[in-house]
Amino acid sequence: MSEKTLTFEVVTPVRKVLSKEITSLIVPAIEGYLGVLPNHAPLICGLEPGVVKYKEGNAYKKLAISGGFLEVSHNKATIIANAAELPEDIDVARAKAAKERAEKRLKQRTPDIDLARAEAALKRAMARLKVANDS
Ligand code: ATP
Numbered sequence: 001m002s003e004k005t006l007t008f009e010v011v012t013p014v015r016k017v018l019s020k021e022i023t024s025l026i027v028p029a030i031e032g033y034l035g036v037l038p039n040h041a042p043l044i045c046g047l048e049p050g051v052v053k054y055k056e057g058n059a060y061k062k063l064a065i066s067g068g069f070l071e072v073s074h075n076k077a078t079i080i081a082n083a084a085e086l087p088e089d090i091d092v093a094r095a096k097a098a099k100e101r102a103e104k105r106l107k108q109r110t111p112d113i114d115l116a117r118a119e120a121a122l123k124r125a126m127a128r129l130k131v132a133n134d135s
Pocket of ligand 1: 083084090094098
């Protein structure tokens with residue numbers, strides 16, 4: 001029989017951020033946003049730093065991830081990320097400071113600046129601000 005929910009877990013090297021039964025999930029995959037419903041075919045894909053949205057019962061919820069991987073198998077979706085934060089975990093002042101720092105580096109574009117690193121830092125900060133609803 002086909003299931004109406006799937007298990008959703010988010011783990012980082014230091015903690016389990018989330019473990020829930022949900023009805024749908026949208027992740028920022030490297031090739032674009034990807035939706036996952038119950039009974040989805042097995043997959044593994046890379047994730048960009050960004051916002052993950054999921055539906056729990058009738059409520060839409062979100063969390064920020066620093067990039068990572070999504071694995072879907074046996075009606076379970078697992079995100080493995082270096083960092084992941086729920087809305088209540090987010091320090092808005094810290095994310096704003098990180099965003100400003102990254103923007104400044106991207107404007108300077110001097111040879112010592114690692115652009116890819118600054119771009120990734122900017123994406124992480126913007127995702128955190130979106131999830132905290134304070135962008
Ligand atoms: P910063 O420059 O402020 O350290 P960052 O993007 O470099 O930001 P990460 O390396 O992605 O930070 O994360 C390091 C740790 O700090 C992770 O555990 C992450 O969850 C946490 N973290 C980073 N920024 C925030 C924030 N604004 N609010 C809450 N936790 C944060």
